[in-house]
Amino acid sequence: MDIWEQLxxxxxxxxxPxxxxxxxxxxxxxxxxxxxSGEIYTGFCIEGLSGTINLCAERxxxxxxxxTSGETEVKRLIAFRDAPPTGITGMPCGVCRETLLQFSTNNRNTQIMADYATRQTVTLGSLLPDWWGDIKKQN
Ligand SMILES: [Zn+2]
Structure with missing residues (x-):
């Protein structure tokens, strides 16, 4: 069982649901x-009638x-709905992308599962090019 199947x-x-x-x-x-550090953590989305309460599974x-641990860096993540692990998985929304990067700029290297069947991944950094926080750090 590889790490993606473990996740x-x-x-x-x-x-x-x-x-x-x-x-x-x-x-x-x-x-x-x-x-x-290698630990696995899980989450599920929580949505409320007032939209600001909404939390995606990734966050x-x-x-x-x-x-739980105080850690801020994520090596890799997978998110999905009801689909069996045979194809396309979920990409994090803009808020989750931003949150991951604000917790640690090293999370630009986070591997995000794009296609479970082929094990195709993308990096968070490739989803957030020209991140505004990089400009802020230069000032
Ligand atoms: Zn999200």
Whole structure:
């Protein structure tokens, strides 16, 4: 079992879309990531009727890592919905991309699973070229 399958298997049980109550809906996207130290952390999306409460699975996994260990660097991550691990997986949204990079600029090297079947990945840095924070650091 390679690391990507380990990540997939860690996140898969979290996929069970459900209404927590009349206001909160959760578990319809899941994520597993591997931190710099090698630990695996998971997360699932949490959405509320007021949009600002919404948290994607990627950010929940990141915050799980950070609040549990204090780590900020992510080696690799996978996010997906109900699809079996035979094809295209989810790309992080703009907010998640930005959050990952603000937690550590080294996360530009984070490998993000793009196609599970072929193990094609992309780096976070390739998804955020000319990041505004690099300009800020030069000033
Ligand atoms: Zn997101």
């Amino acid at each position: 997939y298997q860690a996140a898969k049980p979290l996929y069970h 459900e209404a927590v109550n009349d206001f909160i809906y959760a578990h319809n996207v899941v994520c597993a990531l591997q931190s710099k 929940v996994a990141l915050l799980n890592m950070y609040t």
